[in-house]
Amino acid sequence: MINSLSDLLYSHILIVLLLGAGIFFTIKTKFVQIRMFIESLRVVAQPGSDKNGLSSFQALMVSTASRVGTGNIAGISTAICLGGSGAVFWMWLTALLGSASAFIESTLAQIYKHKAKDGSSYGGPAYYIQAALKRRWIGILFAVVLILTYMGGFNLVASFNIADSFRVYSFFNPKWTPIIVGAILAVVFALAIFGGSKKISQITEVLVPVMGIFYLAVSLFIILKHYQLVPAMFASIFNNAFDVQAIFGGFAGSCVMHGIKRGLFSNEAGVGSAPNAAASAAVSHPVKQGLVQMLSVFIDTMLICSATAFMLLCSGVEPTSKLAGMPWVQAAASNSLGNFGTIFITIALCLFAFTTLIGNFYYAEMGLKFLCGRKPPKALINTFRVIAAVIVLAGATMEFSIVWNTADVLMGLMALINLPVILILCKPAIQAMNDYTKQKKAGKDPVFKAADIQLKDKTDFWN
Structure with a gap:
């Protein structure tokens, strides 16, 4: 049922939308x-305008931590193995066009953001839906789907891919290894989200950018080796x-559909996740933040996903449907780097996926806070965290296509809500862009006032 729903969404509805x-x-x-x-490169280097909030760079890192994960490694392998090498082109096109959608949704999130008691800000699609459309029920629906997608679908995929990365080792037992890996992962994840181990987050914050650079370097080495x-x-x-x-002989399995699916899964442009960080x-x-989130799509797809695609296609290992996901990535690395390649890819994926698990959970927690008026009862939050850990355990033991297609369907539902909303609400974002351009031409560092674009909706920050 999930597989059929996924094919329906991506074959007909989402490709058009x-x-x-x-x-x-x-x-x-x-x-x-x-x-x-x-201009986006210049803006990302600027410090924050308020010590209570994040700088543009910090917000970029928050959203990139969630974006850069299993989709950039296993997702690209899946797309090429099941859809052919042409999927890479459609992934690029999805990112290029999607970066404009990312600009609009993140600019809207900034315009309609709310002020917290400590002076910091928070917001996202659920909030701009409520403020501009005056339809709280749509905001509630979005928040529920956000929770299901990030705590459910995306974390099932991250957990599954970590367990799947051990399949190439001789000690792997299909009956017990996924359960053991899932249990260890669930415990470490629970420690991190319950706040009992902030050290884990601090260590991964340092390790993941380093691992990201190292991953790009290893990919480049493999590409150059097979130039x-x-x-x-x-x-x-x-x-x-x-x-x-x-393509049209069997669209459901074509490069177009797989490229769009994996491109959207990886960069999340238009889905409505990044605006929560923006x-x-x-x-x-x-x-400024619209431009920064637009840049995040380029970093994710044009840089990291392309590095994976080039590394795989230049590895000399032919893609097959049996190798879809982590097995092809590990075979490609092993073919060029021996045992080191296999171990390196496993470590890289575990680190990327773990920070993705935590980043995804914080998005889900934002959805819960919207539903509970910013103050969920402590018992509810703790129950929420326990369920999130159980989902991580379950993901490690599930079947390949069910895990990926569940995430695709849930992500598709998010896009089905968010994209029509930003199409309706895009006018303030475009007016803000024109205001920004006008101030830049006048030699100013742009400062926004709601009155400058005749915004009638009440805002917490721009009056």
């Missing part, structure tokens, strides 16, 4: 993702991307 919204926002913003790319395969790799990507007969940034103008 995702690409349609991306094209619409790209045109409405006059290609903001290309036109203001250099003679690079021209054929690009030819394969573009030839397969436009193989019309193969709203917590202290910036002088909402557009």
Whole structure:
């Protein structure tokens, strides 16, 4: 049932909505993702405008920690093994168009963010739905789907991929190893989210950026080692991307659908997750954070996902449906680097996936806080955390296609709510972009006031 629902969503509904919204926002913003790319790099280096809030860079790291995970490694392998090398092109296109959607949703989150008692800010789609659409029930629906997607679907995938990465080792027992890995992971995850082990988060905050750079370096080394395969790799990507007969012969398994699925899973543009982090940034103008979140999509897909795709396609190991997910990544690394490659990929995935588990849970907790008026009872939060740990345990023991398709369906439902909402509400974000451009041309560091765009809705910050 889940697999059929996933095929229905991505074969008919989401492909039109995702690409349609991306094209619409790209045109409405006059290609903001290309036109203001250099500006986004400049903005991300600026310090926060308020000591109570996060800087743009910190908010970028929060959202990137959640984005960069199993989707960048196992997800790309899955897309190519099941959809062919052409899936990489459709993943790029999803990111390019999706970055305009990411700009709009994060700018809206900034415009409609709320002020906490300590002066910091919070917000996201549930809040801008409530403030601008005046429909709290849609905000509640979004918050519920957000919880199901991040605490449920995405954490099932992260946990499954960690357990799956041990399949290549001789000690792996399909009956017991996933349960043991899941149990250890659930305990460590519970320690982190119950606040009993802040050290874990502090260690991973340092290790993951280092591991990310090291991962890119290892990918580059494998690509350079097989440099003679690079021209054929690009030819394969573009030839397969436009193989019309193969695409429309069986669209449900085509490179288009797999590229869009894995591109969306990895960069989350338009899904409505990153705005939760974007709203917590202290910036002088909402557009600054829109530009920063737009940059996060490029980092995720154009940099890290592309590194994985190139490493796999240049490895000399042929993709098959049996190798989908972690097995192909480990085989590719092992073919170039021996045992070190297999072990390195396992460690990299475990670190990426663990920080993703924690980042996903904080998004889910934001959804819970919206439902409970910012103050959930302590007993409810503790129960919520226990359920989250049980889900992590369950994910390690589940079946490949059920785990991935459950996450895809839930993520698709989030996009089905958020994308129509930002299409309806995009006007203030586009007006804010024009205001930002006007101030930049006048040589100013842009400062936003709601009155400058004749915003009628009440805001906590911009009056």
